[in-house]
Amino acid sequence: MKALQARQLSKTYRKAKRPALDGLDLEIDSGQIFTMLGRNGAGKTTFLRIASTQLLPSSGSVTVLGLDAIRDAKQLRERIAITPQEAETIYPLTPRDHILLNLRMRGMEKKEAMERAEQALKDLELTEVADTNSDWLSGGLKQRVIVAMALRTDAELIFLDEPSIGLDPLNRRKVWDQLTRLKESGKTIVLTTHYMDEAEALSDNLVIINKGKVMAEGTPQSVKVAVTKRTTRVDVQDKFTGNELGRYGHVVEIAGRFRVLTDAEAAKSLGDEALARGASISISPVTLDDVFVDIVGEAERGEEREG
Ligand SMILES: Nc1ncnc2c1ncn2[C@@H]1O[C@H](COP(=O)(O)OP(=O)(O)O)[C@@H](O)[C@H]1O
Ligand SMILES: [Mg+2]
Structure with a gap:
């Protein structure tokens, strides 16, 4: 089954000289890790924001989990999770608060949310800092909190925009392990990165995008x-x-x-x-x-x- 289909997707921001997305066509099978690889400014975040119902395209269409990302946005939001690029933690909240609140806001019942929050803290080895004010944490720990928020939701498809930015090599691998675990539990993972080794290590399929267009697509091996x-x-x-x-x-x-x-x-x-x-x-x-x-x-x- 297709988890995502984009057809001739274009986006030109107001006053921009060139389009951020320029007739992008893309298909993502469910149950895999799919990577969008591209330089800064290639259009990765723009694509993720449109597909995750946060931004409207200028033209074209995108269907996620069989739902139209524009027309069926409300329904779709319940079935996806998003880790935005360079998200900030919120001042007085602890890592546990971040994860728990996110699960509760998604409508999860309290007991289950608490169990899952503990699990997510363990997943990324955050248990020791679970009750620390998030503002006191290092950049790498904050980023792990942001990723941990998406790990134990009930979403079927998870978008992660540069999930390992700012992480050291060992912590990047912890995130990779968790993304692989999520895939093995049947979820679809769509992530962006400009790290080639990350794309190569993780992806079932990938696209290389440049200036809002697909330059190459396939498995890491076939692209190579x-x-x-x-x-x-x-x-x-x-x-x-x-x-x-x-x-x-x-x-x-x-x-x-x-x-x-x-x-x-x-x-x-x-x-x-x-x-x-x-x-x-x-x-x-x-x-x-x-x-x-x-x-x-x-x-x-x-x-x-x-x-
Ligand atoms: N809100 C915005 N307003 C105007 N231009 C934008 C905005 N967001 C991104 N852009 C431009 O769109 C292009 C694609 O950006 P983006 O999707 O963030 O790329 P990436 O995530 O691959 O780095 C870039 O040229 C960027 O400067
Ligand atoms: Mg980006």
Whole structure:
């Protein structure tokens, strides 16, 4: 079953020069973790706000859990949960208050809400600070409180806008574990991120969006392989110029060093040439990060050429 379908979804904010969403088409199957990957300003938050009934599109449609996000907004709100980007905790409330109040406001009966709040505190290891004034918590703890608010609701679909922003690597993994647990319990997770490793580790399917348009979509693996045809990356330490490397593949300069995105065969011949020259290189499979730089970077260079 489809959990979400967007058709030609566009949004131009008042007075904006270009659209934030530009004819976006998207389908999300239920029961999976779906990631929207894109740079700052790509349109991720705009999409999430429209799909979660907080913002109206300029045109197009979006259906969530079989309900029209505009016409059936009220009904839909009861069946989804949202973790907004950079949400703030509320001054005198504790982490437990935040989670409990959210469950109660969703109409959950008191006893069940209390049990679930305890569970959500445990999920993200917040039990120790459960009764601390939230304002005294570090940024990373506040962010975990915000995510914990969505973990034990009865929502069928959960939108998370950059859920791991500001979290250290260990805490990010705690959030990932919980999102995976939610999926395994049958829920659909739609999240945005600009962390490639997060998208790669978590997603069943993902889209790369840029300037409000879908640039690539599929499983992390299929996006990596099918979209670029460049399956292999070669990091070159020394003894080559960018020009020389250009005939082996697509050259990206990273911190003064060259990386060549290419196929296995060209990587081998570059390897031979490097050995002959006594140069150091390393060869590895491409990551989603490489693909992202390739696709989005290519689109932006194209635009520069167009002027
Ligand atoms: N309330 C707003 N008013 C005007 N422009 C906005 C508003 N919110 C976002 N934008 C613009 O829309 C584009 C997409 O923004 P956003 O959806 O927040 O992207 P992302 O979440 O991918 O960073 C950006 O160019 C941004 O500046
Ligand atoms: Mg955003």
